[in-house]
Amino acid sequence: MEIFNHDSNINFLGMRKFSIAIAIFLMVASIGLIVTRGLNYALDFTGGVSMVIDYDQSVEISDVRTALEKGGFDHAMVQSLGGTREVSIRMQPKDDKKAVDASGKVNLDLISADVLKTLHVARKDAKLKSRELVTAEVGAELKSDGTVAAVFVILGIMAYLWIRFERRFAIAAVATEIHDVLVTLGILALAQREFDMTVLASVLAVIGYSINDKVVVFDRIRELFRLARKAEPEEILNRSINNTLSRTIITSLFTAITMGALYFFGGPAVHGFAVTMLIGIVVGTLSSIFVASPILLWLGVSKKDLMPVTKENPELARRP
């Protein structure tokens, strides 16, 4: 079976001004969104108290909110956890003054008991499923750890590509990576999806996923440059994208299928992860096709830049 025409010859590079313009626009818009709307940081980052409440019968989020407001928890955030019987409640411990003792220690047991009591006024079937307390300092650390990890990934990949390929490939890959991460974060900011620890992990995994795509195209570019007698860069890049197009899309589809399964069946604990990954797969796939190669072309990639590598790598030299 074949979905994609193997002889496809779409002139991707021909629309480079257009595609790069869109990419830049998306990046700027994403930065704008991240700055203005911000990411909807979850408990892992902000610190605070969170509870998962289970109801025997289905419940309206607004009813839970009203019940909490009546009990004096005005700032509690209520969210549905998939289905209609499970809700998560998030709040800062200072909303329940009794539960914070003179020395600032938070009594999680007391807070959860208070919340449950409040909910029981409206509905007797509310049950506490889990509760969690995170202090602000741990959250702040996670943010900086995440940033460090992302920078480490990008630099590591850059170094590897620089050695294995060439400087221009490294720069093009990293520029596209930054685009992918920013746009993924931008979409998360736009949708105001909760940004928790698993989403952070997912964003870092997106970097790993989308670099995969780029490397495959780059590999083909290198190969075609070496094979071609008369190497017109634009034509080589176009052919490389077209040759790998089928693989790029099939792999994306396969990965998307598994992430879809995770989203629909994995439960609320991995929702954020799956959604972020799905966004990342779409963004990463599009940028592999439309963004990475134009950057490479502008950086001035040529046949002779790629030849010396063969001398350093006897294994590759053996190959046709």
Place this chain on the structure above:
Amino acid sequence: MSDFPRWKYALVALVMLFGIIYALPNAFPPLLAVQVTANRDAPPIDQSVQQKVTAALASKHIAVTDVVVDGDHLLATFPNSDVQKSGSDVIKAALGDGYTVAFKLQSNVPGWLQAIGARSMPLGLDLQGGVHFLMQVDQGDAIDKQENSYADDIRTLLRQHNIHYESVVRNTVRGQGITVILRSEDDRSKSADAIANEYTDLNVATGPSTGDRFTLNVTIKPEKLRELARSAITQNLGTLRNRINALGVSEPLIQQQGESRIVVELAGVQDPTEAKKLIGAVATLQYRPGIGQAGDAQAQEAARTGNIPPDANLYYMRGSHLPVLVSKRIIVTGNQLVDASSGIDQQSGTPKVDVTLNAAGAKKMGDFTNANVGKPMAVVYVEQVYETKIVDGKEVRVPKVTETVINDASIASPFSKQFQTTGLGSPKEASDLALLLKGGALAAPMDVVEESVIGASLGQDNIDKGFKAVLLGLALVLLAAAIYYKLFGLVADIALFFNLVILVAVMSLIGVTLTMPGVAGIVLTLGMAIDANVLICERVREELRNGSSPHASIRAGYEKAWSTILDANVTHLIAALALTTMGTGAIKGFGVTLMIGILTSLFTSVTLTHAFTALIHGHRKLKTLSV
């Protein structure tokens, strides 16, 4: 002819076998059990205890699968977690305080598998429910203690050498050391020699001298400071282990996380109050010389005017709140304590704690009590809590020490190694204190910075959902690959299935704790592992289109795809590696899963499929390929 060497077939077969065997234990879910162990003073576990437990469970109509005596402990297994909980309550009530009753996940893995080291993956808290604490260790406090102790030691040393000193004072800034002021140049050089000879961990430097004040600056060497910070964590880890063992939770997870944090996870525990009280309590005893009696005129005066003698602290008695003056000199601290047990004092009928000291502590105590019979000695109970203050709009955690005197009595006769502390409020207080002391004092105070309680039902939910997601993700990819790449797709399917098996086997063997992010990592690995096969299949198709023969296409397909696969996987591996460097458990688990997944998929997608392809096509003349 096949160009696939025979040893590679053998390797593939071996790895497949390894994967199956070491992944197998996960097919045997552990039994929900309650473990009973006898405390020191209780009669050992035997048939009679077994009968008692069985009878108690039967009388309350609790369905128990099995009650067996296994060495020094008794195991009762239950069909589900609700019954397990009520069963545990019944057993506790039936046996009384002499026994520790704890939840346990009893491994159900057959003996022959256990014998070769095969075991199932431990489940994270999000998959089985329990409590999780993350604690911050205040390492600075260990340095404070050490500096104070050196200041004391230097005073003693100078006295021993008959050197007169003006003062020996610890600098107020932590880590800045101790300032010794002497009265002559000669004394200064003598003390510098004495200190440097006696304490090799100290740096001694001459400070400014004015008139008859000659200064010596003594600082703890940086490597010693680092070692102190490190050992504070290690000692706290050990202490926590002891304390949690006393709590009777089976298989607790107690680990260092990062530089200064400790993570504690207690599976199966649903009520963290008791655990938190034991873990969070930063209590240590200090035995110090008393000055006068509690509530005497001198102490009242000091409390009223605030004029406290320079070498003393003003504390209040626990309970009576009478002021009492206590010398700043510490004779023995909780660190030097070996054992503590509670009981009732025969003479006064009040609760007591019997204390045993180690050799160093015993010597200090002996020296002190010999010289001070009839004089008072106070027991100071030091408890540290954290206060959250708002400084410049930011929340800052400030440690606050509360010190109360729990006992201030005259030394009846000299003692050293063993003695008792009386005057505790209730038998419960005595046993709590003994438990804390027995667990060992914490080298540095700790503070809970993260806490979560995960219900057992949520854990079961997550397991079910995670399992479903993995199976469904796998099934869908298997189907898609088979449809799109036909026979080559089926071979890739075999590889993908074995990728899952080998991934699970490696994770089980290493002992990676499975969490929900880990499950997400497994699913993601399945999706991405197929990529290598897509690359190979597309290459083979391309070669066929270019007019190569089927065999040549296979060979060229694998050969040409390999460099791409390698580059793609190495870059991906770099990303996974970064995830594992993140301190946080959940992300780390995901990263480790991803990393193992990338490595196993490299093998299964390339070598394993190549073996199968060679096996299927190798010895036949081919006209076409099903790809």
